[in-house]
Amino acid sequence: MLDANLADRKVVQYVMNRFGIHAKHRLGQNFLIRPDVVAAIAEAAELSDGTPVMEIGAGIGTLTQALAETGADVTAFELDQSLKRVLDHTLEHYKNIHIIYEDVLKADLKTILGEKDWHCAANLPYYVTTPILLTLIQSGLPISLFVFMMQKEVADRILAAPGSKDYGALTLAVQFDCTAERVIDIPPTAFIPRPQVTSTVLKIRRRERPAVEVKDRKLFFSLVKMGFGQRRKVFTNAMKAGGISADMVKAILEKADIDGSRRGETFSMEEYGRMADAWYELIHE
Known part of the structure; x- marks a missing residue:
């Protein structure tokens, strides 16, 4: 059970103060301070005991903790190696978490994921949302469900209908292989530090076959x-x-x-x- 909810504002501020953490803008770091949002992401990820789930961007362990509380087997990627000392403390009681301090776009995911059916959850840095999303969708990796937080503007483009201002190549790149639905919109006040924009959580499920069967x-x-x-x-x-x-x-x-x-x-x-x-x-x- 939870000793402390890492999505609680006071807990986040305590951890940041204790370890002298300053969010790194170049890495797109924003720490969630809304337990209900973290719970919504974990619920949308459809996890149960032993479900393999990959997280991208562990941060101080906020979402990682919520995923682990479901009983899932969590493999989390974290690019910022300076956070290892933090995560060793905040997640020390969890035996179902494995953290890899590596760029997920450079990792050997085929070897790491193996043949199991994976789910994936992440609070994606805004600057790298599209490359990560398209890489994971188009790579043929065994990931059937993605629950991603991203900039609302990007989510609107993914969900857009033909003829609308948001409709574009990204819409078709995602919807060709996946279905997508909005889970929740999140205001800037849900983060430390506050971003300039509203965020959205999307639930993206891989289709059994493409939306349109094409010859090439x-x-x-x-x-x-x-x-x-x-x-x-x-x-x-x-x-x-x-x-x-x-x-x-x-x-x-x-x-x-x-x-x-x-x-x-x-x-x-x-x-x-x-x-x-x-x-x-x-x-x-």
Whole structure:
């Protein structure tokens, strides 16, 4: 059981004072001081005794503790090695926590994770949210569920619908392989120090198969890149700017029955899929 809740404001301030901790802006460090938020993340992660869960950014152990309290087997990554002396103290009573002091983007995750089905939870540093998220989703690692806290602006882009201002390449990159739902929005007052923006927790579940079955994934995402790389161009011109010949552009759009005078931001994932398959079939005729 908990001796002290590491998400309690007074406990966080005590730990910071005792160990002389100053949040490092370059590492995107902000320490949660809302037990209800930490509990919501742990609950959303769907953990039980023995569930393998990976945490990214242990900090002073706030979320790590909540994950461990579920009985899950916690493997936490922490880039800031100066926090080892803190974590050795704050998490000393937990036998189901293993901390790796390494950059998760440089770690040999295939070896570390093995063949088990993992869940993942994290309060992601804002500056590296997208690289971590896309790396984990697209790497083929055995992680079926992600519960990530991130900047609300990024979460809105992931959840966006076609034609909206937030809809973009990130939307399709996540929704192609995963479903996503909002768990909770979190104000700046929930952290020490306070960030400048609102945060959001998303629950992202890997699909059993992609949202759209395409013949060539690379062609699909090439079209997505063209469509959002120059948002103000009509899609016919965006395709030409992307290196596709005028004749091939015309053939792709006709075969897919797509109006090329629309902008890329108006196309659904299914429409990008139709164009990608048309392109593939034309290449292989």
